[in-house]
Amino acid sequence: MSDQSAFGGPTRTGWIEVIAGVMFSGKSEELIRRVRRSIIAKKKVQVFKSHLDDRYQGVLSIASHDGRTVEAAPVDSSLQIAQQINPLADVVAIDEAQFLDAGIVDLATSLANQGIRVIVAGTDTDFRGEPFGAMPQLMAVAEMVDKLHAICVICGGPASRNQRLLGGKPARYDSPTIMVGGRESYEARCRHCHQVPLRDEDQVPLL
Numbered sequence: 001m002s003d004q005s006a007f008g009g010p011t012r013t014g015w016i017e018v019i020a021g022v023m024f025s026g027k028s029e030e031l032i033r034r035v036r037r038s039i040i041a042k043k044k045v046q047v048f049k050s051h052l053d054d055r056y057q058g059v060l061s062i063a064s065h066d067g068r069t070v071e072a073a074p075v076d077s078s079l080q081i082a083q084q085i086n087p088l089a090d091v092v093a094i095d096e097a098q099f100l101d102a103g104i105v106d107l108a109t110s111l112a113n114q115g116i117r118v119i120v121a122g123t124d125t126d127f128r129g130e131p132f133g134a135m136p137q138l139m140a141v142a143e144m145v146d147k148l149h150a151i152c153v154i155c156g157g158p159a160s161r162n163q164r165l166l167g168g169k170p171a172r173y174d175s176p177t178i179m180v181g182g183r184e185s186y187e188a189r190c191r192h193c194h195q196v197p198l199r200d201e202d203q204v205p206l207l
């Protein structure tokens with residue numbers, strides 16, 4: 001996995017790393033691992049997360065689904081992150097970036113240009129399987145992108161889709177993009193087991 005030595009030798013610091021993937025793919029685990037290692041390396045680390053998601057541990061920490069945590073400042077806009085940046089920070093980590101506004105791309109870029117290692121984690125596709133928020137742009141401008149997979153709960157293959165369930169049934173294509181929930185409302189599934197009523201009826205025909 002990406003680390004400070006990823007470029008193999010002394011180099012100017014300041015870059016963007018993106019940890020993308022579906023829910024349950026281990027993004028928070030990986031973000032926490034990178035943050036812990038930076039702290040061991042005596043770097044000054046700041047951690048933020050969208051406060052739309054406050055599963056398990058309340059708003060002041062990032063919790064992975066296996067219960068590991070690090071302290072994080074809750075934010076709901078890129079401006080709030082910009083206002084809290086410590087000029088001495090070496091590493092800035094941001095979780096649940098899909099919920100943040102498009103300004104996160106310029107902010108991450110300018111932090112990286114100023115020598116900060118920026119680690120951004122987020123769900124890159126919404127429940128429809130379509131690009132989510134600013135994640136596609138972040139993945140494009142990042143030096144390093146890791147796309148993680150969960151395990152499809154139906155077939156056991158690598159899962160790349162968030163299956164939203166409403167009352168136990170697949171949510172329709174026209175349901176809202178943002179609906180925060182845990183295991184009761186989302187499942188990890190592969191492309192083939194992912195179901196989105198009103199989309200699946202509208203496939204492009206093969207000629």
Ligand code: ADP
Binds near residue numbers: 153
């Ligand atoms: P993310 O931040 O991507 O939602 P987390 O780091 O919070 O992921 O959680 C990853 C953990 O979720 C795994 O280590 C595993 O213990 C658990 N988990 C639960 N369901 C699944 C699944 N379907 N596939 C893989 N891991 C799962």
Ligand code: ZN
Binds near residue numbers: 153157
């Ligand atoms: Zn599957």
